[in-house]
Amino acid sequence: MTAQSPRVILITGATAGFGEACARQFAAAGWRLILTGRRLEKLQQLQSELGGAEQTHIEAFDISDRSACEAMFEHLPEGFAEVDVLLNNAGLALGLEPAWQTSLDDWERMVDTNIKGLMYMTRLILPRMQQRANGYIINVGSVAGNWPYPGGNVYCASKAFVRQFSLALRADLLGTAIRVTNIEPGNAETEFSMTRFKQDSSRAQSVYRDTVALSAKDIADTVWWLVNTPAHVNVTTMEIMPTQQANGPFAIFRADS
Structure with missing residues (x-):
């Protein structure tokens, strides 16, 4: 693949944040888009804004539903079937409680979305890219996959999976023309924290208070x-962090003497 040849990008989690910003960036450059997400109305709005059905194909489903992922690839319309770039962007964090207090439902949802959804999309697209000897897979990981923090538990673990899975893909694909990149953003001001704190705007806004975070456009x-x-x-x-963020020293617990 060269800078002149790619025409189709498939973006998961395209209804907000990094995914939406990337959709707008690539649409402005004349690319055809396949946009997936759970919010049909938002996908329809994006389709209307980004060239209509001729330029933007939308698929509303839950990325953790394997059969839905398979159905999407089976029914891609002409002009969209040959995907040059897969942007595995769909992902989320839920909660910031310590491991013994967190919700098992939240843990399962993070595993289903951040790990299983990424696996499904990658496995389903790879034979197509192999057949064409062409393609690029870009996974959206996180600095949390490298630097754990209190309350990160399963979210951090899921992003560590993304990192290792990306590296293993590179090993499998050595000798092919298919490229793989894992992007690891740090603090970024999107809907991420609203999702994490289940629409508690006060807690979400506190994440970005008195600092300059990354924007979705930065990642796009x-x-x-x-x-x-x-x-x-x-x-x-x-790994991409805002200038006002850095990994800190190791924590040491000191008991009261």
Whole structure:
């Protein structure tokens, strides 16, 4: 794949945040889009704004539903079936409680979305890319996959999976023209925290208070740059944090003397 040839990008979790920003960036450059998400009305709105059905194909389903993922690939319309780039963006964090207090339902949903959904989409698209000897898979991981924090528990673990899965894909695909990149954003101001805190706007806003976080456009610019690097260049892992964020020292518990 070269910077001149790609025409179709499949973006999961396209209804907000990084996914929506990437959809707008690629649509503006004339790409055809396949946008997936659970919110049909938002997908329809994006389709209307981004060139209509001729440029943007939408699929509303839950990424953790394997049969729905399979059905989507089986019924892609002409002009969208040959996907050049898969952006595995769908993902979420739920809660920030310590492990013994968190909800098992939340843990399962994070595993189903962040791990299983990414697995399904990748496995289903790879034979198509292999057949064409062409393609690029970009996974949206997180700095949480490298740097754990209190309350991160399963979210951190799910993003560590994304990192290792991306590296293993690179090993499997060595010698092919298919590229793989894992993007690892840090603090970014999107709907992420509203989802994590279940629409508690006060808690969500506190995450970004008195700091300058990454924006969805920052990540869209990064994805656009990656896709337009030469075909012989593979950026394996890219960790991106705002200037006002850094990993800190190890924590040490000191009992009262």
